[in-house]
Amino acid sequence: MKRIRTILAAVLAVVAFGVVNVATAETLRVGMECTYAPFNFKNADGELMGYDVDVAKGVAGLIGADLEFVCQQWDGMIPALLANKFDLIIASMSITEKRMEKMDFSDTYRISVGRLVGRKDAGWELFDDAGNPIPENFAGLKVGLERATTYSDWFENELPEAEVVLYDSNEALYLDLVNGRTDMIMTNPMKAYLRFLSKEDGGGFEFVSPQIDEKKYFGIGVGIGLRKGNDELKARLNAAIKTLTDDGSLEKYALQYFPFAIH
Amino acid sequence: MSFDMALILDSIPKMLMGIGLTLQLLFLSAALGLALAIILLLMRISGRWYLAAPTMAYIYIFRGTPILVQIFIIYYGLPQLEFVRDSIFWPILREPFGCAILALTLNTAAYVSEILRGGVLGVDRGLKEAGAALGLRAPHRFIYITTPIAIRLALPAYSNDVISLMKSTALASTITLLDMTGIARTIVAETYAPYEIFISLMAIYLILTWMIQRSFGWVEKRMSRHVREEV
Numbered sequence: 001m002k003r004i005r006t007i008l009a010a011v012l013a014v015v016a017f018g019v020v021n022v023a024t025a026e027t028l029r030v031g032m033e034c035t036y037a038p039f040n041f042k043n044a045d046g047e048l049m050g051y052d053v054d055v056a057k058g059v060a061g062l063i064g065a066d067l068e069f070v071c072q073q074w075d076g077m078i079p080a081l082l083a084n085k086f087d088l089i090i091a092s093m094s095i096t097e098k099r100m101e102k103m104d105f106s107d108t109y110r111i112s113v114g115r116l117v118g119r120k121d122a123g124w125e126l127f128d129d130a131g132n133p134i135p136e137n138f139a140g141l142k143v144g145l146e147r148a149t150t151y152s153d154w155f156e157n158e159l160p161e162a163e164v165v166l167y168d169s170n171e172a173l174y175l176d177l178v179n180g181r182t183d184m185i186m187t188n189p190m191k192a193y194l195r196f197l198s199k200e201d202g203g204g205f206e207f208v209s210p211q212i213d214e215k216k217y218f219g220i221g222v223g224i225g226l227r228k229g230n231d232e233l234k235a236r237l238n239a240a241i242k243t244l245t246d247d248g249s250l251e252k253y254a255l256q257y258f259p260f261a262i263h
Numbered sequence: 264m265s266f267d268m269a270l271i272l273d274s275i276p277k278m279l280m281g282i283g284l285t286l287q288l289l290f291l292s293a294a295l296g297l298a299l300a301i302i303l304l305l306m307r308i309s310g311r312w313y314l315a316a317p318t319m320a321y322i323y324i325f326r327g328t329p330i331l332v333q334i335f336i337i338y339y340g341l342p343q344l345e346f347v348r349d350s351i352f353w354p355i356l357r358e359p360f361g362c363a364i365l366a367l368t369l370n371t372a373a374y375v376s377e378i379l380r381g382g383v384l385g386v387d388r389g390l391k392e393a394g395a396a397l398g399l400r401a402p403h404r405f406i407y408i409t410t411p412i413a414i415r416l417a418l419p420a421y422s423n424d425v426i427s428l429m430k431s432t433a434l435a436s437t438i439t440l441l442d443m444t445g446i447a448r449t450i451v452a453e454t455y456a457p458y459e460i461f462i463s464l465m466a467i468y469l470i471l472t473w474m475i476q477r478s479f480g481w482v483e484k485r486m487s488r489h490v491r492e493e494v
């Protein structure tokens with residue numbers, strides 16, 4: 001009996017110690033694609049880099065938490081958050097009403113826009129002078145989009161004339177555009193420029209649309225995603241983002257990858 | 264965890280819109296795969312090394328590598344080669360459907376030709392010798408004695424392969440095709456409800472498997488009806 005009690009006490013001590021440990025050094029698990037350059041990606045040495053990664057580190061530094069990055073494909077990102085595979089999504093995820101039904105977002109740390117990329121000599125007339133799409137000119141064109149993104153929402157609702165092809169990753173978009181399987185793609189213009197248009201493969205391609213930023217689809221910007229009911233954590237995230245915005249850190253992060261600020 | 268029944272009822276008809284594509288992938292690649300498998304089989308048992316050796320290499324490669332990798336090589340890899348994009352096959356390889364059919368056909372043919380070979384090897388030697396004694400020449404012996412028996416012997420294993428081919432069609436969703444799995448993945452990405460959607464999807468696939476099993480069961484029974492008569 002005594003031995004059992006001793007063991008029990010030992011177990012309790014270990015458990016209690018564990019709990020205390022968690023409380024003193026909070027670890028936040030952060031979900032991201034790890035392939036979405038220049039926002040979150042691995043460099044040649046396998047290190048995670050990018051604007052999202054910098055923001056994650058900046059925020060963690062301010063709220064005094066340790067970070068653990070989890071790489072997750074885009075279409076499973078929110079299910080994985082809800083299944084407690086990680087605590088935060090810092091993956092350039094736009095804040096939208098639809099997503100807000102399932103999860104919470106911090107304040108924005110980046111603007112959210114989309115832009116079309118297509119072949120240079122295609123000679124399409126897709127947008128009028130005011131920058132509004134001309135739907136009939138999209139008829140029969142194949143548009144490559146990532147599954148379940150704000151871009152696919154926008155296309156399905158605003159331009160059902162176009163033939164949408166859904167992809168699982170951003171890299172596949174460029175591959176099939178070059179291979180001629182799609183006529184154009186819609187994605188983040190900063191990324192399209194850095195990853196594709198400025199490279200050899202993207203030589204024959206250019207932006208074929210203005211920046212599209214309809215708030216109804218693209219939301220107010222990009223925020224940190226978290227599960228509902230974590231208001232205390234959310235308040236701390238917001239305070240940290242405000243500090244990073246005010247002290248110029250966000251701009252500093254952006255200038256490493258772009259010639260302009262993006263928040 | 265709450266289980267959203269309304270979502271299930273709502274999503275099943277949407278997923279069933281992809282059943283046509285799933286069945287097209289299944290039947291087309293099963294038919295083409297069987298045809299290719301027969302050619303491979305004949306090459307393999309021809310007794311000529313220059314026919315048998317490439318066949319063995321082919322079967323070894325396609326059975327020894329994951330079908331997902333084969334699909335990716337055909338879909339993403341081949342168009343990287345300039346001459347593929349300029350060839351007459353490009354109209355087929357340009358379409359994800361063509362790539363999926365090609366990959367599934369090449370893969371299933373490797374398995375099926377081995378299944379058929381098992382059937383052919385299982386035919387009793389004595390029967391063939393009896394055929395020879397009756398004066399049948401080798402091609403006739405193969406067509407009239409070996410083939411019917413080999414088909415009966417190979418059928419149970421073949422039905423398993425058709426079922427596994429049916430399951431492999433789900434991989435077409437990775438190259439932008441909206442088969443049942445492709446639609447399900449899109450719904451999941453929009454509703455963030457993987458359990459409900461994927462469990463419904465499983466149920467649909469199980470029904471398909473059951474139907475394939477029953478059909479083959481019926482064919483098997485019918486093809487061995489002479490055995491039952493004897494009993």
